[in-house]
Amino acid sequence: MSDNPLIGLIIVIAPLSLVALGGASAIYAPLQHQAVDVYHWISGREYLELFAIARVTPGPGSMLTTILGWRVAGLAGALVATLALYIPSSALCFVVARVWNRYRGSRWHAAIENGLRPIGAGLMIAGGVMILRVEESGPLAWVMAFAACALLIWRPLLHPMLLIGGGAVVFVALRALIG
Amino acid sequence: MQKDAVQKDAPSVSLLALYKLFFGVGLFSFGGGLTAWFHREVVLVRGWMTNDEFFSGYSLAQLLPGVNSTNMAVYIGQHVRGAAGSAVALAGLLSGPFFIVIAAAVVYNRLVELPGFTAAMSGIATVAVGMIFRIGMASMKGTVRHWPSMLALIATFVTVGLLQWPLLPVLLTLAPLSIAAAYLRPPEKAPHE
Numbered sequence: 001m002s003d004n005p006l007i008g009l010i011i012v013i014a015p016l017s018l019v020a021l022g023g024a025s026a027i028y029a030p031l032q033h034q035a036v037d038v039y040h041w042i043s044g045r046e047y048l049e050l051f052a053i054a055r056v057t058p059g060p061g062s063m064l065t066t067i068l069g070w071r072v073a074g075l076a077g078a079l080v081a082t083l084a085l086y087i088p089s090s091a092l093c094f095v096v097a098r099v100w101n102r103y104r105g106s107r108w109h110a111a112i113e114n115g116l117r118p119i120g121a122g123l124m125i126a127g128g129v130m131i132l133r134v135e136e137s138g139p140l141a142w143v144m145a146f147a148a149c150a151l152l153i154w155r156p157l158l159h160p161m162l163l164i165g166g167g168a169v170v171f172v173a174l175r176a177l178i179g
Numbered sequence: 180m181q182k183d184a185v186q187k188d189a190p191s192v193s194l195l196a197l198y199k200l201f202f203g204v205g206l207f208s209f210g211g212g213l214t215a216w217f218h219r220e221v222v223l224v225r226g227w228m229t230n231d232e233f234f235s236g237y238s239l240a241q242l243l244p245g246v247n248s249t250n251m252a253v254y255i256g257q258h259v260r261g262a263a264g265s266a267v268a269l270a271g272l273l274s275g276p277f278f279i280v281i282a283a284a285v286v287y288n289r290l291v292e293l294p295g296f297t298a299a300m301s302g303i304a305t306v307a308v309g310m311i312f313r314i315g316m317a318s319m320k321g322t323v324r325h326w327p328s329m330l331a332l333i334a335t336f337v338t339v340g341l342l343q344w345p346l347l348p349v350l351l352t353l354a355p356l357s358i359a360a361a362y363l364r365p366p367e368k369a370p371h372e
Binding site for chain 2: 017018019020049050052053054055056057058059060062063064066067070071075078082086088089090092093094096097098100101107108110111112113114115116117118119120121122123124125126127128129130131132135137140141142144145146147148149150151152153156157160161163164166167168169170171172174175176
């Protein structure tokens, strides 16, 4: 453990960047352990609050590390925590993408691409279903999701801002009506 | 080999345009519809990538550690402008949310007391799911014609989405099987160029 909070943030967060397989959800538990139990930066309740904030703001949910850094060491902490989380995984992704694109056209490249594609599609749909399950709005959430999907099939270039704004308005209106 | 890592057929894109695009998407990336939004802008609107290139990158982004959306930004940036493109796309994607998330943390307690705030957030999240479904369907194209691919898709969805098995063992089992099946599949058309 280091006395310098910035170095502490790097030591805790940078390794998590490379174990975040399948997205950010893999880092929440180990990060909580380090931030709360090991370094005592924040309490467990505060950690949940950071989680909620990251969820309702734009950007990846993993940006809770940004606010954690902010709480620990202000703007410098926020910057260091953000870079520590995204630089290692991005560097790896960059190297792999370079190699990947260089071999485009070979048989094994096509096989990997065609083999991974259905798995990617399955993961996308699974991810959507999981979000709908944790939404507390029940059937309404499913209706809205399918309506948005149908709208996009009908008008593929419909601007996402229109959809997002529409979704927010419909939910606020219905909550106000139903209570 | 000049600029060997950048696709030869990729249109020339300025770094500023790249930054602007990712900054804009990043600012409004509530609820996880990012991949769908990237697809719209990069494939449908701007034509920087083909469908195949995009979904190929999506699979990589899933398999590699890190957040899908930042990995996608790195992949797209690399595709159009190499290393500088990756850095710019990543910076663009994160710079807006960076300040917003800090501002939200400062005023959080007042934010949740705003009438309609949580309802609006729910509405945004469900619409984002609709965007995800749509792009999931788009990436399924071509899969339905091959039963091993269809099987891989259904197995992934059921194990991860319904049974909620841990992602890593599922991927490590299904990915090699699906890739092997694709390797053995007789080629039907010239490789995409």
